Amino acid sequence: MAELPDKTTAFIDWYLEVVEAADLTDKRYGVKGMNIWTPYGFVARRNLDRVIVQEIEATGSKPVEFPALIAANEFAKEKEHIKGFDAEVFWVTKGGLSELDVPLVLRPTSETAMYPVFALWVRSHRDLPLNVYQIVNVFRYETKTTRPFLRVREIHFFEEHTCQAGEPEATERVRSNLGAFARMAAAYALPYLALRRPDWDKFPGAHYSVAFDIPVGGARTLQIGSVHHYRQNFSEPYGIRYETADGRQELVHQTTFGLSERLLGAIVAVHGDSKGVVFPPSIAPYEAVIVPIPESGGGEGPLAAARALYERLHEAGRRVFLDDGEERPGAKYYHWEVRGVPLRLEVGRREVASRRATAVDRLGQKSAVAFDSAPQDVTSRLEAFDRALQERAREAFRAAFAVARSLDELPKSSKVRLVSWCGREECGHRVEAALDGSLLGEPEEGLPFEVESPGPCIACGETRDARWALAGRPL
């Protein structure tokens, strides 16, 4: 039961210890950068995926699954894309005891798997839009330091790929994706910024990229997802054409939307504290844990009442765990706090007498849950907990940004920087050099907090075209 490192001053150490202490992953697998999804981590991931599936299917996207292996010749068709991924793919070169005629790539993302087939699926304007998604694992031969959920070599991945009749329709799909992500992030209680990446930092092959960033560990940022507008950059090499209503052949415009297991890392990073993980109810493997407190006289009262409470909540469809093990109550409290269970229900002699469990939520708020109205009481306790968690995350989010007014100031603050920028690449690179970080881009849909108007460009002093941009050091 060693204490965790301090989250504020030693964020990464804290993170690495907490994901293991909370039993979300096991890093002792024999291949670098590939970890094991333990039962507890797997169920958190399953809950997280459920939100993604619900929100994306509500926008009319349909699930598919394409093969994990891509023939080398298809992989190489779009030049920028292959340049971006060439150095970080795993190659399958042997099948059984013999060399393969055509080497295969383990997908790092699925454009090159899907688009030759999209060229067969899309024939007429009646086939559009084509909005499909898959949730699969992708593989990247990562050479940087790997970290559970944040940077791994086998990545649990959501990817939507769409074909649209024209550029406006594709732009509209980007908007729709931004809206869907806003609803997902609300379920995860994750405030974020949607930033249009500067041209030199967009996805390989994209026309433009909007990324979702959150501040973590002080001055660092974490990209937790992205939406891309491809225009016809891929439809041209892959020949994805359709016949318009008036008989012309046109190339489709395409978009993609990507999320990954990093979202789980982000939930740990944003909500976790000195006691461990804190799960929003939507994601928590168990929404509540029941701890019976045995009577010193050895009576069965609390245990029997705890069991009855468990049955009632379980039947009502709540994800609840009855911890009737032999450890002492204090050890159980600690066990489930580290694991981030939103609500603990204690049942001792006093609770049996009053027919009300003592409820303590993961932020320390105490209340009571009546045995006779347990499902409703638990629902309202979880809703109150979720509101408090959302508010705490929003406050920390607002406090994580600061305006920087000169290049000298950039490296000094422990916050993510708002800078005035004229929009020129040269000035962007000067910001990056001064910070030893990245110009993350401009807010795609405004800033979610109040700030004055931008001043002159932090690099060249030009006031014309000045706009706010974010600068930070990606984790």
Place this chain on the structure above:
Amino acid sequence: MAELPDKTTAFIDWYLEVVEAADLTDKRYGVKGMNIWTPYGFVARRNLDRVIVQEIEATGSKPVEFPALIAANEFAKEKEHIKGFDAEVFWVTKGGLSELDVPLVLRPTSETAMYPVFALWVRSHRDLPLNVYQIVNVFRYETKTTRPFLRVREIHFFEEHTCQAGEPEATERVRSNLGAFARMAAAYALPYLALRRPDWDKFPGAHYSVAFDIPVGGARTLQIGSVHHYRQNFSEPYGIRYETADGRQELVHQTTFGLSERLLGAIVAVHGDSKGVVFPPSIAPYEAVIVPIPESGGGEGPLAAARALYERLHEAGRRVFLDDGEERPGAKYYHWEVRGVPLRLEVGRREVASRRATAVDRLGQKSAVAFDSAPQDVTSRLEAFDRALQERAREAFRAAFAVARSLDELPKSSKVRLVSWCGREECGHRVEAALDGSLLGEPEEGLPFEVESPGPCIACGETRDARWALAGRPL
């Protein structure tokens, strides 16, 4: 709208056409033996997996996910196992632009991925039983002819792996798995035989294997799953030991339980007919489709009523599709029959007048669904359809077997053979040679139909130890 090949006389041709006509798969992917899960096929698979997850978790098994890549040295630890898989794995030899120090195998199954870690997870008798499962894709460099769902190179796969304190506990886990599979198969309306494979045909590394077989296409059989007792065959090389209550170190006994996308192929093969696929309601992507029949006068009545019916069923949680496209009703009937939708609801002028949709189930049974009690009426129609489908499948199953009384008779019948067998390997091989097929093994839990007592061994004539065994030609 070409007619399908005859299922009885040209089973494989029928199967290959029907899986594509029903839009369950797209075979036009650029890598041999790897197909695309289309939206319709994917949702059928998702429904199928839901049954598996529900039944296996009800037995206390927990979900995990281990990496897809296995280091060559771990893969080679159990001698029989590696011999069984050596010639059919894909090898990853390059990462980025350089050769890997240790080549990696794309998992063909996960014993060798999991068991080094089980050795870390299992320490004490308190850690037992360890019952975990995963649903992942596995990869086999299949050299035989590939066929959608039945034999592919990337396989959607369920695998449970367990560690038990002793042999009796492992045997009990095998029993529990057989029970869980019985419940899954009931949801799929699939009658099957559980057969203990002869020793020469067990899973590489197993102590014994019980396989689930179904008759398909006359004299052929299809293995749709298996449960294995490993004893200590893997725990010894991987060092999976625990401390007993009295302080001794013991190797665990292990079991596994495997299922795959073949189940979807089996559902197609067993229930399909001359019109296409027939889905049991549990698996059907849509349980019902609503077809409005426009009035010749051009009135909106049927369409509006169909929409209201859709809303009512959708809100009640039914998986329902409103086909309000421009094709003629007959074309729509054909479209959804091929795809196996259990129930069609027709809404024309007469139906609007009577406030009752005409219901036609996929076996041709006609009835009515009242607008005002549509959710309940649809539920009862689906239940009746499921019962009829179960009964039809059971009858076909019973009719698929015939006793063979001499080796000469074996190749002649178009049924799966029941043979009297003395249990000796030599006689088993004589049966296999005569049939040009396999001795599938002995019923693990009795035969599900009436049959006389076994006579003398079909090969040697010995009556001592004679028992029924099944012989067939696996597809």
